[in-house]
Amino acid sequence: MTGEPREQDWLVISVSTAGAPDSLRVQVWRKLRSLGALYLQQSVCLLPARPEVVREIRRLIDRVRHQGGTARTLPMAFTDPAEEQAVIAEMNAARDAEYAEVLERLPALRQELADEQARGNATYAEVEESEADLHRFHSWLNKIAARDYFAAPGGQEARDAVEQAAGELAAFEEAALRAEAPDHATPRLRAVKTR
CATH class of the missing domain: 3.30.70.240 (Alpha-Beta Plaits)
Structure with a gap:
């Protein structure tokens, strides 16, 4: 050894x-x-x-x-595999509780995006603020995942929920782009003139 x-x-x-x-x-x-x-x-x-x-x-x-x-x-x-599995289950339960907290707090971000869009307040400032919030969720999720040694069951649901929020933010950003720069909402290829 x-x-x-x-x-x-x-x-x-x-x-x-x-x-x-x-x-x-x-x-x-x-x-x-x-x-x-x-x-x-x-x-x-x-x-x-x-x-x-x-x-x-x-x-x-x-x-x-x-x-x-x-x-x-x-x-x-461990000399007793059942005891080791009990410890692993306890560690997974602790990680699942952390993932559940992410899931508990994430709807506030999603609701804020929906509320701002309903008010017609899809602006760059709101996009920037929401990006910072989403970045915190990604960072938080990464910290939990780093100590999730045994793939706690709640991890995938939390990752999926954060990715869904990222998709909603991308749609919000598109709405902000349309509101603030309507000519640039859909990217277009433009010919470059050469002399």
Whole structure:
């Protein structure tokens, strides 16, 4: 064996920030949450030992130790496949809850587009604002997907809903283009004159 973790291996991470700056506790919590860690108890969590996770955990442990905290990571393998499946189901449930939040908030963007169009307010400023909102949804979805190690069932529905909103924004943008520059609403090929 090369010492590299197999995909089905796990990491148990234990971190204590006692005696370290208060800001370190928040940094550790944010990093572990961003990786999708499953807490087993306070200060002890579990993550799949994927190469990108192992790298991030090594960096986190170095940071904790350099700032006066204590941290340890231990490789682990489940001996009971049912227990491993239960952990995977719990991680998938956490991701599904995050995907559900995306789905819960997305209708507000879609409704805003519909309302602005109904008011005849399809403008470049509205397009720009809605693009920024859609970009936030894409970014949020990408962050969730990065910690969705086991393809939680809610992921596809959330991705489809964001893509549907992107299509609605494209239609809104076309309406804004027609309203603000009616001659340019449909792209035309024009002959270029040469001297």
